[in-house]
Amino acid sequence: MAKGLTSRKEDYSQWYNELVVKADLAEHSAVRGCMVIKPYGYAIWEKMQRVLDDMFKKTGHVNAYFPLFIPKSYLSKEAAHVEGFAKECAVVTHYRLKTAEDGKSVVVDPDAKLEEELIVRPTSETIIWNTYKNWIQSYRDLPILVNQWANVVRWEMRTRLFLRTAEFLWQEGHTAHATKNEAIEEAEKMLDVYAEFAQNYMAMPVIKGLKTENERFAGAEETYCIEALMQDGKALQAGTSHFLGQNFAKAFDVKFATKEGKQDYVWATSWGVSTRLMGALIMTHSDDNGLVLPPVLAPFQVVIVPIYKGEEQLNAINEVAFKLKEELESKGISVKYDNRDTHKPGWKFAEYELKGVPVRIAIGPRDLENNTIEIARRDTLEKEILHQDNLAVKVEHLLEQIQENLYQKALDFREENIHYADTYEEFKQILEEKGGFIYAHWDGTPETEEKIKEETKATIRCIPLDAKEEEGKCIYTGKPSKRRVIFAKAY
């Protein structure tokens, strides 16, 4: 167990909070609810961004940038949207400070009050659809397939690093289409992109589904989501893709001339993932020794540590290590060689274990004699002595194995924690004793969902897209149900 790191069993929540800080991923800032993403954490986010951005571009999207501020009146243009979003926002009311009477500090200049307050964007549908109004006249202007990488602010009262912060980083796609079907296809396509990213890069299995009306995005006709299961048996919503119907087009009067020469409102989608994915990544794989990272998202995949006494040994090891580093890098593997003399090998071992570096290579004097190295994999903590010959190929293969193993391990965990409940008693017992995803029948009403939530804190995570038709009775009301939905306590 890493020095000073609370174990998951002891206190899962505490383990997470400590791990984020100790692994140098992020920390709380002096501004309530806002985090500082530290270089090591940001390097992981950058890798995620790069992969996602490439996936968006391959599916025909382009990036743009819209203003940080939204005029207050825009928020109330879409009725459901304002209900869901207008409440906890950062509000800009003034545009100037002036020197205070003490001549040193500054105060808000009361003369510089804005006529209309500006809201720091909590999401950008309103400002973007107000802009699209000028971009769209005819079906020839459609589709618009735009994405934005941005910061957003939602004034959360209880915050946790990455999982829920007042300011966070995200991407938000906003697309405009000529037909309903095309918009639905887009929303589903982007859900698939998110699921593929979660599984193939984050090594995190997800269930694709639809949100119930209660959990739907404010202003959406339908919200698609991917749901992942964390090691404490709680669910985490990892990404959402919304079919917005014509709601925002109607709110901002965005019409287009169809091929047939008629006027119609434009169809819309929006979809996003955020730095919350960092929280999901951390909680999916990490252990009591620290962070565990899937190789494809690790800032560096291999660390080489020399074990030596005196400068002569170090020089000899340096020679081997630099050659090895170059070999690995020529295969596209990212490598850090840590030959700092300010820290001992033991300290370095602990440090890189805590930081989740997938593969550690140690080289000592005996290795020089035997033409060997010691290799350790972070996921299983197994060590092995290997010949230096052809090592790059072996490491390449090992990294692939680790990536697969992490996914398989997470998948096995999830499968073990999928339960079926047919009565409310059973449901509550599973929730209490095991947690996890609970497949149960539900009568389809928001009232029942709300009552179950009040009594158990479990919410419907989604109606799985692959749910099979099955006659049943709602665990709460006994009314008929046609398919099971997934309940869980959630982040």
Place this chain on the structure above:
Amino acid sequence: MAKGLTSRKEDYSQWYNELVVKADLAEHSAVRGCMVIKPYGYAIWEKMQRVLDDMFKKTGHVNAYFPLFIPKSYLSKEAAHVEGFAKECAVVTHYRLKTAEDGKSVVVDPDAKLEEELIVRPTSETIIWNTYKNWIQSYRDLPILVNQWANVVRWEMRTRLFLRTAEFLWQEGHTAHATKNEAIEEAEKMLDVYAEFAQNYMAMPVIKGLKTENERFAGAEETYCIEALMQDGKALQAGTSHFLGQNFAKAFDVKFATKEGKQDYVWATSWGVSTRLMGALIMTHSDDNGLVLPPVLAPFQVVIVPIYKGEEQLNAINEVAFKLKEELESKGISVKYDNRDTHKPGWKFAEYELKGVPVRIAIGPRDLENNTIEIARRDTLEKEILHQDNLAVKVEHLLEQIQENLYQKALDFREENIHYADTYEEFKQILEEKGGFIYAHWDGTPETEEKIKEETKATIRCIPLDAKEEEGKCIYTGKPSKRRVIFAKAY
């Protein structure tokens, strides 16, 4: 001349404003002073970001992210800094809205007033140095070489797309060092990075220099800058790198244990370039026909336009065009093949000329017979008929030529617009009649600089780093001077 585009001679300022909008780069948003960066404009910015980011990483820097908000009291901790920055800022005073009495609109909830107002960052020195305080204990923690890509807000009253907007995008490097010399070296190194980027990627010659005290960054000991000359004879500051001394370390009490075991304040630099570079890029190369882009920053470098009658001809041209596209792409050249049937070739020619695509290839029926294509370069507007054989190599070469030609043309223009003035009369005459960079002697006082600015609107752009020692007399006061500085009217 592009349809509807004002010529530079007619009204340079109007030409710029129209060009930015017509070339689909950016537009004004509904929020005063904030712009929407459109996909075509953002694609150029993304290319700039990618190149700069790689250059920062090659020089040892890592990215991180700090909060958007700065507590008001932080701004006044560094005395000079508050003078320069605290005035025109977006101020967040409340954190909640509530439904108005009409039941529809929203109003600011007076109960949700912040105890201390938050400022939307105009720059991040204060929040970052407040953070570094916790990161730095010993010389072992130094240097810190961090960069951040972010949005910032400065409440400008008169805004122009890219050149001066209330919100803009930028990068800001913030480094911490154990010694003064190391910090100065860093500030100079990053100035070199900016100059290299401007010259080798933007094809924009720049002069490296030091700002005078008047023009120095608020809180800096020394501000280095790169200055470019626009086609209307006005200067544009394209990037700055500041040696901050120990000012911010003192303001935020950031000390470290030296190797010798003493306590000392940390030395700092900061450096940044912004979406303002987009304005510089546009104004350096573009002409009365529209945008002209250096190939290495163009969203696509080659556009292929088919010229055809009927589907049969199009099919035959498609075959050649797709093959050609693939060949070009295999050489790393980005290509758009525009075979839309909704627009005529003439329209497409004008469109891509306006958008500054470096190379246009047209393929018509006669080209099919003769195994040729027509190639046109945007910089010189020259056309040529070329054989299809080995075309990719020729295009690759042509793109390099265009890149070089644009730089040479801009350099020639700048050299022609460098003037020397030895009297104030001469100075004013050159400024009135020719504009450009005026090398003149100055007595070194802020007062003289201020007076010249008041009387002529010209400012000292920089004291060039390569200025040679030369005895002279200040053009304004006649007092002795040791070297010439560069005056110009500026953006």
